[in-house]
Amino acid sequence: MDPSRLNACQAQRDQMIRTQLVARGVGAPGVLEAMRRVPREWFVAGGSVERAYEDAALPVDCGQTISQPYIVARMTEALEPGPQDRVLEIGTGTGYQTAVLALLAGQVYTIEWYAKLLVPAAERLAALGIRNVTFRCGDGSEGWPEHAPYDGILVTAGAPRPPLPLLEQLAVGGRMVLPVGPPEEESLLVIRRTAAGYEQRELLRCRFVPLRGREGWPDASMTDP
Numbered sequence: 001m002d003p004s005r006l007n008a009c010q011a012q013r014d015q016m017i018r019t020q021l022v023a024r025g026v027g028a029p030g031v032l033e034a035m036r037r038v039p040r041e042w043f044v045a046g047g048s049v050e051r052a053y054e055d056a057a058l059p060v061d062c063g064q065t066i067s068q069p070y071i072v073a074r075m076t077e078a079l080e081p082g083p084q085d086r087v088l089e090i091g092t093g094t095g096y097q098t099a100v101l102a103l104l105a106g107q108v109y110t111i112e113w114y115a116k117l118l119v120p121a122a123e124r125l126a127a128l129g130i131r132n133v134t135f136r137c138g139d140g141s142e143g144w145p146e147h148a149p150y151d152g153i154l155v156t157a158g159a160p161r162p163p164l165p166l167l168e169q170l171a172v173g174g175r176m177v178l179p180v181g182p183p184e185e186e187s188l189l190v191i192r193r194t195a196a197g198y199e200q201r202e203l204l205r206c207r208f209v210p211l212r213g214r215e216g217w218p219d220a221s222m223t224d225p
């Protein structure tokens with residue numbers, strides 16, 4: 001990343017980390033450092049610095065959202081990405097969460113439904129010098145079997161239930177973090193695959209845009225990728 005362009009909003013980023021993340025119990029040093037480095041204003045419409053560091057999800061193109069920083073941090077922390085790990089992300093959106101993952105994992109594979117979001121996301125990451133991300137446009141609800149198994153799978157849109165193909169593509173010892181349930185009462189789940197099966201816990205209650213596609217919500221599949 002080019003340091004001169006990144007330092008511009010360092011004070012806002014440091015404040016976001018203190019007040020929105022550390023104060024609410026996010027403690028993983030790697031996650032905090034990654035979020036200290038990714039310039040969120042690059043991912044927000046119009047590059048608005050004030051909006052970029054708000055404690056909120058924000059609207060982006062195609063009726064989608066960029067997730068709230070706190071949710072990005074909690075999801076990343078629960079995923080526990082390590083430097084050798086292969087991570088699959090469903091729902092690239094702006095690429096903000098993708099960039100955070102790419103600083104922590106070995107290789108990131110990311111799938112986005114809308115080309116109109118995917119292309120600028122890929123351009124942003126290239127401009128930041130991030131090279132360990134492979135992009136694909138299409139239905140991510142069925143995963144990406146060619147590169148499986150994954151040490152981590154992160155889904156940034158709410159699913160009716162944990163998609164079977166994603167469970168199958170998780171390595172033993174791997175973690176999947178995803179929002180599940182009807183839009184008004186979603187749970188952010190952490191599912192760990194063990195030699196014996198799958199263990200599941202609820203991280204928090206949340207609200208995401210709906211997952212489309214074969215394993216997503218039927219009425220959310222209205223527009224083609």
Ligand code: SAH
Pocket residue numbers: 064065066067090091092093094095096097098111112113114117138139140141156157209210211212213214216
């Ligand atoms: N992590 C993103 C948040 C994106 S919102 C960010 O920080 O910007 C969720 C994204 O999931 C949307 O861009 C939406 O288009 C995408 N999505 C929904 N269903 C999908 C599917 N089946 N396959 C791939 N992407 C999907």
